[in-house]
Amino acid sequence: MLEDLFKTVRDRFNEGNGEPEKKQAPEIPKDLLFKCPRCQSVIYMDEFEKRKKTCPTCNYHARLTAKERLEITADKDSFKPLDENMTSVNPISFPEYEKKVKALSDLTGLKDAVITGVCTIRGYRAVVGIMDSRFMMASMGSVVGEKIARAFEYATENKLPVILFTASGGARMQEGIISLMQMAKTAGAVKRHSDAGGLYITVLTDPTTGGVTASFASLGDIILAEPKVLIGFAGRRVIQDTIKQKLPDDFQTAEFLLASGFVDAIADRRSMRKTLSNILRLHNFKKIGAEWQHG
Amino acid sequence: MSKLSATQRLEIIRQKNRPTVNDYIPAIFNHFTEFHGDRHFGDDGAIMAGIATLNSTPVTVIAQVKGRNLDENKKSNFSMPHPEGYRKALRLAYQAEKFHRPVICFVDTPGAFCGVEAEKRGQGEAIAKNIAEFMTLKTPVISVVLGEGGSGGALALAVCDELAMLENALYSVISPRGFASILWKDPSREKEAAELMKITAEDLMQFGVCDKIIPEPVGGAHLDAAQTADNISEYLINAVERLSAVDIPTLLDNRYKKFRKIGMFNE
Numbered sequence: 001m002l003e004d005l006f007k008t009v010r011d012r013f014n015e016g017n018g019e020p021e022k023k024q025a026p027e028i029p030k031d032l033l034f035k036c037p038r039c040q041s042v043i044y045m046d047e048f049e050k051r052k053k054t055c056p057t058c059n060y061h062a063r064l065t066a067k068e069r070l071e072i073t074a075d076k077d078s079f080k081p082l083d084e085n086m087t088s089v090n091p092i093s094f095p096e097y098e099k100k101v102k103a104l105s106d107l108t109g110l111k112d113a114v115i116t117g118v119c120t121i122r123g124y125r126a127v128v129g130i131m132d133s134r135f136m137m138a139s140m141g142s143v144v145g146e147k148i149a150r151a152f153e154y155a156t157e158n159k160l161p162v163i164l165f166t167a168s169g170g171a172r173m174q175e176g177i178i179s180l181m182q183m184a185k186t187a188g189a190v191k192r193h194s195d196a197g198g199l200y201i202t203v204l205t206d207p208t209t210g211g212v213t214a215s216f217a218s219l220g221d222i223i224l225a226e227p228k229v230l231i232g233f234a235g236r237r238v239i240q241d242t243i244k245q246k247l248p249d250d251f252q253t254a255e256f257l258l259a260s261g262f263v264d265a266i267a268d269r270r271s272m273r274k275t276l277s278n279i280l281r282l283h284n285f286k287k288i289g290a291e292w293q294h295g
Numbered sequence: 296m297s298k299l300s301a302t303q304r305l306e307i308i309r310q311k312n313r314p315t316v317n318d319y320i321p322a323i324f325n326h327f328t329e330f331h332g333d334r335h336f337g338d339d340g341a342i343m344a345g346i347a348t349l350n351s352t353p354v355t356v357i358a359q360v361k362g363r364n365l366d367e368n369k370k371s372n373f374s375m376p377h378p379e380g381y382r383k384a385l386r387l388a389y390q391a392e393k394f395h396r397p398v399i400c401f402v403d404t405p406g407a408f409c410g411v412e413a414e415k416r417g418q419g420e421a422i423a424k425n426i427a428e429f430m431t432l433k434t435p436v437i438s439v440v441l442g443e444g445g446s447g448g449a450l451a452l453a454v455c456d457e458l459a460m461l462e463n464a465l466y467s468v469i470s471p472r473g474f475a476s477i478l479w480k481d482p483s484r485e486k487e488a489a490e491l492m493k494i495t496a497e498d499l500m501q502f503g504v505c506d507k508i509i510p511e512p513v514g515g516a517h518l519d520a521a522q523t524a525d526n527i528s529e530y531l532i533n534a535v536e537r538l539s540a541v542d543i544p545t546l547l548d549n550r551y552k553k554f555r556k557i558g559m560f561n562e
């Protein structure tokens with residue numbers, strides 16, 4: 001069952017990783033074009049970037065790096081990172097794990113798959129966490145689990161709301177059972193923050209799947225999702241193999257989850273700062289340094 | 296206790312006549328009364344739940360049902376729950392909390408079911424909610440892994456004050472076959488994966504995941520189901536008594552810390 005699940009998800013990820021097809025545009029350098037993995041339309045990269053990496057035809061919201069996400073979300077220079085030097089170890093001595101982490105670290109400039117910290121969004125203070133799918137498909141191992149849990153604990157202590165931009169292929173299997181336990185650790189920290197009256201907003205981005213969907217990503221007081229992104233628990237192909245029939249195109253999209261009742265709203269990233277700051281204001285947060293109010 | 300490899304234990308838990316909750320519940324509890332349904336969508340045969348007495352103490356029992364034959368497996372979907380199964384479990388957990396009954400969960404699943412309807416009804420949300428809610432359930436929770444504990448589908452019934460495992464049971468983030476298939480693109484390396492993954496009860500004691508190993512008869516539980524049931528019963532009676540003596544704030548604090556401290560990293 002689960003066997004092919006992760007594989008399937010990964011294969012789907014690889015379908016559209018932002019690389020345009022060479023043969024369709026032989027005379028244009030490929031880094032000048034973006035081909036939408038959802039509707040296949042091709043646009044010039046500069047236009048795509050001007051639109052904050054959204055597709056002009058179907059409005060698919062493409063993946064952002066954590067740094068890009070931070071830049072379009074937080075007020076300029078407001079971000080103060082938490083636990084930025086935490087790095088993984090190799091709990092089950094999985095062959096070449098350290099090497100892989102090192103290579104990804106060099107490539108992305110990240111220590112692991114999530115950055116956490118405190119920032120302001122249009123003047124409203126919040127703890128934020130941003131997952132970066134380039135780092136081992138943003139799978140959750142000890143570092144992701146610990147940083148998310150600490151972010152919620154920090155928010156609970158400082159009476160701050162939490163906003164998480166989720167993306168993940170699921171548990172980081174290279175860390176064995178410890179990766180599974182991060183689901184309990186993070187969900188527990190979310191619950192404590194919630195029981196203390198804290199506000200938690202989840203923004204589901206492409207793709208949010210597996211053990212992250214089955215833990216903190218599904219526990220927001222308010223769950224937003226970007227248009228056309230993939231969200232699910234199980235992989236598409238394993239499901240297709242089970243039911244032996246073609247799945248609808250919109251299966252496991254943000255819109256599918258909205259229709260099924262698991263997402264509060266689809267949120268366009270070009271107005272995300274406004275959306276988030278409005279929600280914070282409606283929860284009686286005041287600009288800069290305000291505490292949440294009970295009752 | 297025997298010193299078997301993960302692969303040898305995998306073979307033992309795959310024995311067709313390995314006892315299941317259908318054998319254990321009548322042997323361990325009295326007055327078991329099954330309750331059905333999640334009060335929202337339906338009833339899931341993959342999870343059996345109800346109330347019973349354990350050594351004359353009322354308890355709530357929530358169990359994943361491995362079938363002993365094709366008929367039972369059809370009813371229990373090979374022990375792969377749908378969201379309504381997890382929601383039934385949570386409903387009965389809240390009921391246990393209200394009436395101050397300890398909760399005993401039996402884990403025995405390859406994982407949560409992967410299907411269109413399961414996705415549509417929020418498999419991820421159902422598991423997430425169980426994990427979060429069990430973390431603060433104001434009554435003792437004890438989980439026992441009987442055979443196979445696979446991924447989030449198992450964890451949804453394993454956020455507890457104490458996790459016990461039968462001696463040959465395995466508990467993992469994904470099945471060894473799945474691990475080999477994804478990380479090495481070669482499902483035939485299943486045995487190698489089983490050894491590498493550190494999934495036996497002894498391994499999991501080292502990680503602080505498992506708190507107690509319940510012995511099985513030499514050769515495996517299928518060779519003497521009654522003896523195995525006695526061993527589980529003895530452990531449960533002791534654990535319920537111990538945990539019931541702990542005041543609730545301390546219990547919940549310890550439960551949170553049990554999971555909070557699991558993780559290995561540098562900083």
Ligand SMILES: [Zn+2]
Nearest residue numbers: 036039055058
């Ligand atoms: Zn498009």
